[in-house]
Amino acid sequence: MMVLRHTGWSTLLLAATPAAAQIGPQPVLPVTPPPTPPAHYTIVIPERPDPVATVLHVATNGDDRGDGSAAHPFVTLERAQAAVRRLNRDGDVTVRIADGTYRLSSPLRFTADDGGQNGHTVRWEGADGVYPVLSGGVPVTGWRLADRAKGIWSAAVPRGADPRQMTIDGHLAPRASVEVPRTAVDFQPWGLAIKDPAWRTLASLPAQHRIEMEGMSWFTHRHAMVDHIEGDRIVMQQPGWRNNLVGYDTFARPISAEAVRLFLVNSLAFLREGGQWYVDADAGVLYYKPRAREDMRRVEAVLPRLERLISISGSYDRPVRDLQFRRLSFRHTSWLQPSGPQGYASQQSGSYLAGELTNYPTDPIRDCSWGCPQFETMRNRWSQQPAAVQVAAATRVVFDDDRFSQLGQVALGIGNNPDANDSGVGLGTSAIEVTRSSFSDLAGGAIMIGGVQPDAHHPSRPEMGLRDILIRNNRISGVSRDYKEQSAILVTYASGTVIMNNDVSDAPYDGIDVGWGWGANDPGGSAEYWRRQRGYYDQPGNRVYDTPTTLRDTVVMGNRVSKVKQWFPDGGAIYHLSADPGALIANNYIADVAGAGGIAIYLDEGTRYVTVRNNVVDRVGGVWLNLNSQDHLAPKRTATDNVADGNWYNSGRLQGAWTDYMNNRAADNVAVSGDAWPAAARRVIEESGVQPEKR
Numbered sequence: 001m002m003v004l005r006h007t008g009w010s011t012l013l014l015a016a017t018p019a020a021a022q023i024g025p026q027p028v029l030p031v032t033p034p035p036t037p038p039a040h041y042t043i044v045i046p047e048r049p050d051p052v053a054t055v056l057h058v059a060t061n062g063d064d065r066g067d068g069s070a071a072h073p074f075v076t077l078e079r080a081q082a083a084v085r086r087l088n089r090d091g092d093v094t095v096r097i098a099d100g101t102y103r104l105s106s107p108l109r110f111t112a113d114d115g116g117q118n119g120h121t122v123r124w125e126g127a128d129g130v131y132p133v134l135s136g137g138v139p140v141t142g143w144r145l146a147d148r149a150k151g152i153w154s155a156a157v158p159r160g161a162d163p164r165q166m167t168i169d170g171h172l173a174p175r176a177s178v179e180v181p182r183t184a185v186d187f188q189p190w191g192l193a194i195k196d197p198a199w200r201t202l203a204s205l206p207a208q209h210r211i212e213m214e215g216m217s218w219f220t221h222r223h224a225m226v227d228h229i230e231g232d233r234i235v236m237q238q239p240g241w242r243n244n245l246v247g248y249d250t251f252a253r254p255i256s257a258e259a260v261r262l263f264l265v266n267s268l269a270f271l272r273e274g275g276q277w278y279v280d281a282d283a284g285v286l287y288y289k290p291r292a293r294e295d296m297r298r299v300e301a302v303l304p305r306l307e308r309l310i311s312i313s314g315s316y317d318r319p320v321r322d323l324q325f326r327r328l329s330f331r332h333t334s335w336l337q338p339s340g341p342q343g344y345a346s347q348q349s350g351s352y353l354a355g356e357l358t359n360y361p362t363d364p365i366r367d368c369s370w371g372c373p374q375f376e377t378m379r380n381r382w383s384q385q386p387a388a389v390q391v392a393a394a395t396r397v398v399f400d401d402d403r404f405s406q407l408g409q410v411a412l413g414i415g416n417n418p419d420a421n422d423s424g425v426g427l428g429t430s431a432i433e434v435t436r437s438s439f440s441d442l443a444g445g446a447i448m449i450g451g452v453q454p455d456a457h458h459p460s461r462p463e464m465g466l467r468d469i470l471i472r473n474n475r476i477s478g479v480s481r482d483y484k485e486q487s488a489i490l491v492t493y494a495s496g497t498v499i500m501n502n503d504v505s506d507a508p509y510d511g512i513d514v515g516w517g518w519g520a521n522d523p524g525g526s527a528e529y530w531r532r533q534r535g536y537y538d539q540p541g542n543r544v545y546d547t548p549t550t551l552r553d554t555v556v557m558g559n560r561v562s563k564v565k566q567w568f569p570d571g572g573a574i575y576h577l578s579a580d581p582g583a584l585i586a587n588n589y590i591a592d593v594a595g596a597g598g599i600a601i602y603l604d605e606g607t608r609y610v611t612v613r614n615n616v617v618d619r620v621g622g623v624w625l626n627l628n629s630q631d632h633l634a635p636k637r638t639a640t641d642n643v644a645d646g647n648w649y650n651s652g653r654l655q656g657a658w659t660d661y662m663n664n665r666a667a668d669n670v671a672v673s674g675d676a677w678p679a680a681a682r683r684v685i686e687e688s689g690v691q692p693e694k695r
Contacts, residue, residue: 053092056080060100077102077134081114089117097328099130103138104306107422112314115394116322126327131403136306136388137167137332140286143296152271152289153296157303159284162210163334164482165408165443166277167302168288172406172441172481176271176278177214180262187252189245189364191227191236203229205267209237210281212339214263215244217254219509219570221485223344224251240343242360243353246368246375247345253369259569279303304334304408310389312397313423316463320394327401333388334408335443349487349513350410350445351382351452376529377539379520382452384420385444385483387413392421393428393463402437410444410486411479415466415494417451427451427459430467436693438475443482447471450492450516457493457521457549465550466494473690477506484508484567487575492516493550501558503689508567511590514554515577519606519638521549522579526606527636553582560689562591565598572602572626579608586611589688591618599623600652605630607639616677616684617649624649627656627664637662648672648681 057073064079066072074080080095087093093116116122126132138158146154166173184196192213194200205211211226213236222244225237244251254260264270268278274291286303290296309330314320338344345353357374361367368375387410391397404411412434418426427450439446450456450466459465471489480486487510491497497514504511519526520536525544529536536542561573573590576583590600598621601612605628617624625647630638644658644666650673658666670678677685 053094054087055094055096056083057096057098058102059098060102073098077104077108081108084122085113088115088120088122090120092116092120092123094123094125096125096127097132098127099132101133101135103135104309107136107306107308108134108310109422110310110312110320110323112318112320114323115314115320119322121322121324123324123326124328125325131327131329133329133331134309135302135332136309137302137304140301140303143288143299146287150271150289151274152287154288155286155301157279157284157286158305160281161284161303161305162279162281162336162339163304163408164336164339165304165334165406166279166286167332167406168275169300170406172443173275173277173288174481175266176268176273176276177263177265178270178272180264182260182262185234185262187245187365189242190233191241192234194232194234200232202234202264203231205229205269207267207280207282210339211267212265213251214265215251215254215260216484216567217260218249218256219348219485219568220249220346221483222251222346223338225339225341225343237341237343239356240341240345242364243345243357244343245364246357246361246372247347247353248371250369252365256569302332302406304332306333307335307408308386308388308390308422309333311422312391312394313421313425314393315425316393316428316461319428319463320397322396323394324398324400325402326398329403329405330389330411331406335386344483346483346485347382349485349490349509350385350448350483352385353378354383371534373535373539376534376536376542379536380454380542384413384417384448384452385409385486386420386422387411387416387448389413390421390423391415391429391432392418392423393425394432395430397429397431398433398435399437400433400435404437404439404446405441408443409483410446410448411439411442412447414447414449414469415451416448417453417456420451427455427464427466429469430465432468433470434472434474435470436473439488440476440478441481442479444480445483445486445490446474446476446479446488448490449497450490450494452492452516457517457551458545458547459550467496469494469497471497471499472501474502475690476502476504479506480508487511487513487571488564489513491554494554495550496553498555498557499559500555501689501691502560504559504561505563506566507564509565510571510575511561511564511573512556512559513571513575513577514556514583515551515580515607517549517578517606518604519578521545522606522608523548526638527633528605528630528638548579548581551578551580554580554584556585557587558688558691559588560591561588563594565593569597572599574600575602575604576607576610577604578606581609583610584613586613586615587684587688588615589618589685590615590620593620597622598652599626600649601625603627603639603642603656605638608641610642612642612644613646614680614684615647616681616688617647617652619650620652622652623655624652625654625656625666627658629657629662629664631657640664644669648677650674
């Protein structure tokens with residue numbers, strides 16, 4: 001017989017079989033045997049060396065007529081991409097990008113042809129020690145003083161440019177806005193009736209169709225556009241306004257009167273505060289009021305012109321494979337849909353209601369501001385905000401040591417809805433890694449994983465599922481500036497997601513959110529959504545499933561989450577929804593969740609099979625652990641089979657039905673006075689957040 005063994009060299013070992021056991025003709029060996037053959041002998045064959053990886057170079061002073069060598073680099077990423085496609089079948093390919101800013105005129109689209117072929121890998125990376133910028137914006141120069149009395153400056157920009165974000169000296173600047181007392185207006189299906197005469201001057205403003213209304217309350221941040229203003233009537237664009245009046249926590253009927261705020265945005269008349277801006281798209285003029293000690297002769301301003309930077313998407317039959325991005329900076333996008341008739345009818349954390357509702361209620365404010373059949377019909381059809389960098393129908397994609405900033409929406413979307421992807425293909429991602437990267441100064445959240453429509457929770461084909469996503473050692477701070485209801489990290493439906501050792505801080509809403517569906521898509525459904533409650537299951541297409549969703553085995557471990565929940569009372573620093581067999585929330589350090597109702601760890605509707613263990617909760621305003629056990633549904637049980645043990649907290653209370661009947665157990669949790677943490681708790685604190693590399 002022949003046996004192949006590896007012993008540092010490729011070794012072919014031929015063992016002589018005893019003659020009595022040999023059957024059939026024997027092979028003639030290509031050697032002359034000695035008079036007495038030995039029992040064993042060896043032929044040594046050197047290993048074939050691995051193919052040499054190809055390196056292509058890109059530099060801002062390069063030339064696309066070059067060959068991509070270090071001496072003759074390309075100048076555009078598109079040229080390098082074309083070269084990769086000729087080389088990636090025969091070996092690994094690295095595109096090494098020199099320092100500088102690479103301004104894209106259109107998004108970079110990576111299909112299956114752009115990934116590694118035949119087991120090889122394609123890498124796009126910054127040169128050693130630098131983080132080249134992939135920018136979707138154009139610089140703004142030529143500033144002049146436009147209004148000395150008001151301290152407003154202006155600069156020319158391309159006519160028609162009408163983005164929702166602008167960067168000043170490396171930071172997103174807010175648009176001009178004024179806060180409107182809710183007592184000054186009355187809400188109607190067509191818009192707002194002005195009750196306070198002082199606000200009737202709005203009717204004299206120019207470009208009224210570009211003025212936006214923003215409202216926020218318990219967990220939503222809603223956006224709708226003005227159509228025109230006449231007398232005491234602010235008439236709104238449709239269907240965006242109508243969609244913002246139905247559901248929960250709406251413009252007209254917010255959950256909390258104390259938390260609600262209302263703003264008018266985007267008019268030159270509102271430009272009163274330093275650091276704000278306004279663009280006259282028709283005239284091609286950008287106006288900016290500098291902050292104190294800001295020198296307009298030296299300021300660096302960038303206006304986005306792209307809605308997205310990167311689209312990575314194959315197909316379910318042929319996904320993108322083995323594609324990596326390292327030491328790259330992604331900047332300057334602006335998602336424009338909220339500036340149109342659809343507005344942004346926010347539902348929660350990047351999902352929104354769009355289009356026309358069937359049988360729209362005659363009086364939505366009266367009949368549909370705490371849910372209604374028309375709203376429940378749409379629940380499985382919500383859209384998602386498209387991310388600046390999108391990944392779908394892909395496997396083994398890595399983002400390592402990258403920088404995401406100054407982006408006009410969610411920074412990185414992994415396996416989101418098809419409508420949230422430039423390719424029109426959604427979901428279908430596996431073995432995606434996001435490590436050692438930073439996310440800062442974003443209009444939306446940092447990372448959004450998974451979709452919200454039926455193919456997300458019960459895929460119609462197995463390739464649509466999300467599996468094995470790793471989010472580790474990332475720094476996330478200063479996110480959700482313009483869409484404040486978005487959590488920093490969101491996982492809707494995925495299997496085996498690990499969110500580990502991340503630093504999350506300075507966020508208006510939640511830090512880490514896991515789960516979707518409020519239990520309605522779990523086996524047997526949820527009693528909350530039957531006819532007597534919300535009537536969800538009575539609407540066409542809303543099924544009661546007998547099989548689990550794809551959400552399972554989520555691990556949220558070793559993260560440091562602080563100074564979140566800065567705008568909204570709802571949610572938690574770490575938040576969970578629906579059944580998640582095998583889920584673990586452990587060894588996290590949660591600190592400085594302000595407000596009387598602040599919640600550190602929140603297990604919301606339908607949460608099941610979650611273990612909460614060895615977390616440290618420090619300085620929380622209201623509740624250290626909340627379980628929404630929906631006691632009003634008793635004797636029905638919705639949130640069951642959860643365990644909370646071995647946690648430490650120095651503030652807040654335990655809330656929810658931690659009872660034998662619900663099979664929820666809270667035990668051995670330790671109340672600590674001030675900073676007198678025991679040694680085990682201190683280890684959790686020290687080992688939370690981004691950890692130094694161990695090589």
